[in-house]
Amino acid sequence: MGFDLFYLFRYLLCLLCTIYAAVRIGQTLIRWRRWLWADGRSQALVRRYLMAHLVRVRLRRFGLDVLQIVLLVVILWQVILLHERI
Amino acid sequence: MNESEKSQRDQKVSTGLVDLPNDELVRYGTELGLRLRQNAPRGELLRVIRQRQELLVQLSRQALLDVCVWARRPVRQSASKEQLAREITQIGKMDFAELSRAGLIALARLRGVEADDDEPDEQIKRRLRRAETLPDMLRRKRRALEAALVGKLVPGGSADEPKEYRFLPENHAHSDLRERVEQEGLVGGIASKLRGVADDYVSQKLDEIERRIDRKLDEIDGRLQEWRDREITNRLRLIKITLVVSILVALLSLGYKYMDRLAGSAPVEQGRQGAAPVATQD
Numbered sequence: 001m002g003f004d005l006f007y008l009f010r011y012l013l014c015l016l017c018t019i020y021a022a023v024r025i026g027q028t029l030i031r032w033r034r035w036l037w038a039d040g041r042s043q044a045l046v047r048r049y050l051m052a053h054l055v056r057v058r059l060r061r062f063g064l065d066v067l068q069i070v071l072l073v074v075i076l077w078q079v080i081l082l083h084e085r086i
Numbered sequence: 087m088n089e090s091e092k093s094q095r096d097q098k099v100s101t102g103l104v105d106l107p108n109d110e111l112v113r114y115g116t117e118l119g120l121r122l123r124q125n126a127p128r129g130e131l132l133r134v135i136r137q138r139q140e141l142l143v144q145l146s147r148q149a150l151l152d153v154c155v156w157a158r159r160p161v162r163q164s165a166s167k168e169q170l171a172r173e174i175t176q177i178g179k180m181d182f183a184e185l186s187r188a189g190l191i192a193l194a195r196l197r198g199v200e201a202d203d204d205e206p207d208e209q210i211k212r213r214l215r216r217a218e219t220l221p222d223m224l225r226r227k228r229r230a231l232e233a234a235l236v237g238k239l240v241p242g243g244s245a246d247e248p249k250e251y252r253f254l255p256e257n258h259a260h261s262d263l264r265e266r267v268e269q270e271g272l273v274g275g276i277a278s279k280l281r282g283v284a285d286d287y288v289s290q291k292l293d294e295i296e297r298r299i300d301r302k303l304d305e306i307d308g309r310l311q312e313w314r315d316r317e318i319t320n321r322l323r324l325i326k327i328t329l330v331v332s333i334l335v336a337l338l339s340l341g342y343k344y345m346d347r348l349a350g351s352a353p354v355e356q357g358r359q360g361a362a363p364v365a366t367q368d
Binding site: 006010013047051052053055056057061062065066068069072073075076079080082083086 | 232236239310311314315318319322323325326329330332333335336337339340342343344347
């Protein structure tokens with residue numbers, strides 16, 4: 001009775017997923033940084049071009065997706081809060 | 087083209103305006119630097135275009151050139167008033183320092199702000215600032231922020247001191263053969279004419295090649311934009327999938343907790359201690 005397999009599974013899942021996501025994001029950021037901030041004329045051109053492209057992104061085009069994400073975050077937050085009330 | 091020819095042409099344009107279809111009217115209005123809606127009533131289009139024509143007649147070309155130089159728009163010194171007005175309507179700059187008085191009045195009138203010749207500069211500037219709409223102001227601020235950001239991130243993105251403004255080069259037509267022979271002699275004149283023709287041919291071909299390269303670059307740019315947008319959409323979709331899975335796991339956990347409570351078998355202290363931080367994280 002002293003051991004609940006589901007709670008352990010939930011705890012491990014959360015721990016592993018968080019570590020995995022953090023490591024992958026960190027790796028990606030480091031890789032991009034190394035690639036973009038390398039010395040050289042071609043890299044400077046790419047950097048400038050990428051910056052121009054980023055500036056030209058029309059956020060309105062992805063408005064619906066962003067709204068859905070915000071909605072999902074709110075739902076997730078509410079479900080997590082419900083854990084405390086039960 | 088002298089002033090009388092210009093005024094005759096303007097008169098022809100004015101009398102022919104009534105015969106033009108709506109889309110042509112809108113196109114012509116846009117050439118005069120107006121922002122017109124395609125579905126605007128015909129009477130309204132005619133009225134606005136005539137008003138703009140009258141205004142352009144009143145404004146001096148030098149004043150319009152002053153505005154273009156102040157905003158550093160690429161124009162030829164010989165550009166017509168219509169061309170200058172079209173360039174000026176694209177200017178959103180609100181820092182009126184270094185703009186001549188004639189230029190300031192011309193800018194104000196083209197932006198639809200009243201400006202009298204005997205009015206103080208500050209009053210006109212204040213009125214211009216008040217006339218700026220909120221979306222225009224927000225767009226201007228956003229662009230200034232973007233420019234500052236890009237200037238910081240990209241080396242050489244911001245010049246320390248602005249260079250002197252230079253007009254675009256003029257398109258000088260070649261003089262005819264007779265004039266050349268008169269000036270340079272028979273052989274020299276013919277040789278010069280031939281050279282001019284060859285130069286024209288080469289420059290025409292170069293222009294054609296340049297246009298092709300531009301078209302290809304535009305195509306590549308368009309493809310890159312599509313790729314960028316697809317990439318952003320994919321990333322957003324992945325975030326959504328992650329969130330949906332997280333919600334499902336959270337719901338499963340909630341259901342388990344509820345069933346657990348209903349069954350009355352409270353988990354042991356150790357399990358709860360482990361579960362508490364998890365419940366707020368997954």
